[in-house]
Amino acid sequence: MGGAWPAADPAETGPFATTTESEVGPEAGVTSADDDTPVRFTLFRPKDMTEGGLCHPVITWGDGHGTTPSMYSGLLTRLASHGFVVIASNSANVSKGSPAPMLVGVTWVLEQNADPTSDLYQRIDTTHIGATGHSEGAMATASVGADSNIVTIAPICAASTVRNLHGPALLLCGGQDTTLPCSGSLSALESITTQPALVADYLTATHANWITRGNSAPSPIEVAALAWMRVQLMDDSTLRPMFYGASCTLCTDPAWEITQNSLMPE
Numbered sequence: 001m002g003g004a005w006p007a008a009d010p011a012e013t014g015p016f017a018t019t020t021e022s023e024v025g026p027e028a029g030v031t032s033a034d035d036d037t038p039v040r041f042t043l044f045r046p047k048d049m050t051e052g053g054l055c056h057p058v059i060t061w062g063d064g065h066g067t068t069p070s071m072y073s074g075l076l077t078r079l080a081s082h083g084f085v086v087i088a089s090n091s092a093n094v095s096k097g098s099p100a101p102m103l104v105g106v107t108w109v110l111e112q113n114a115d116p117t118s119d120l121y122q123r124i125d126t127t128h129i130g131a132t133g134h135s136e137g138a139m140a141t142a143s144v145g146a147d148s149n150i151v152t153i154a155p156i157c158a159a160s161t162v163r164n165l166h167g168p169a170l171l172l173c174g175g176q177d178t179t180l181p182c183s184g185s186l187s188a189l190e191s192i193t194t195q196p197a198l199v200a201d202y203l204t205a206t207h208a209n210w211i212t213r214g215n216s217a218p219s220p221i222e223v224a225a226l227a228w229m230r231v232q233l234m235d236d237s238t239l240r241p242m243f244y245g246a247s248c249t250l251c252t253d254p255a256w257e258i259t260q261n262s263l264m265p266e
């Protein structure tokens with residue numbers, strides 16, 4: 001099952017019909033900071049995993065503190081419509097747990113790829129796995145980026161010191177975010193010294209006004225996150241100019257402020 005992924009517009013719903021599966025995978029993480037009841041995962045994926053004959057990249061998602069994947073269903077369903085298999089921890093305190101819930105989800109998806117009874121059997125691209133999440137989930141994303149299975153990260157509205165990455169990083173933040181401002185993402189960028197990375201500050205975004213639900217048009221932050229994953233996990237070269245080079249599309253868009261590290265190629 002080879003071939004190349006066709007180009008697609010990250011501002012539009014992708015070509016795949018999707019399905020959402022609740023309460024899948026093992027127990028990992030907790031219901032909340034005050035409730036240690038273990039929880040499982042929600043899976044967002046193409047409904048027909050055989051469509052197109054390609055193996056599907058994986059994205060592991062981390063929720064913001066006190067939230068669940070349903071809050072981010074617009075973005076996560078849209079990712080699935082583009083062909084990604086998204087494993088989303090149901091934990092409302094996603095930074096709690098060892099191993100990290102976001103990595104437990106990846107392990108489970110890889111196990112399903114090897115299980116002949118699973119709909120994911122031999123339909124997963126095991127070499128293209130990314131991580132993203134919001135707020136607390138963004139900090140967890142920065143942490144799990146050190147895992148050898150994770151080849152790119154895109155934390156949204158938070159980032160902590162990032163070490164031992166295995167691929168490029170996009171640190172998304174909001175210029176009007178007073179909860180976890182972009183200064184944290186800029187500090188995190190300074191800690192990334194071995195991989196290409198950039199901070200993308202959408203100047204009018206707050207900590208949460210970028211989140212869409214249902215069939216609403218995606219916000220610019222969601223479009224950027226999806227485009228980044230297409231570039232890094234699907235080798236979508238048509239979207240690469242959005243991020244790379246001093247005159248990248250986002251670099252010249254006045255709605256954004258872009259800071260690239262010295263490893264970002266032209």
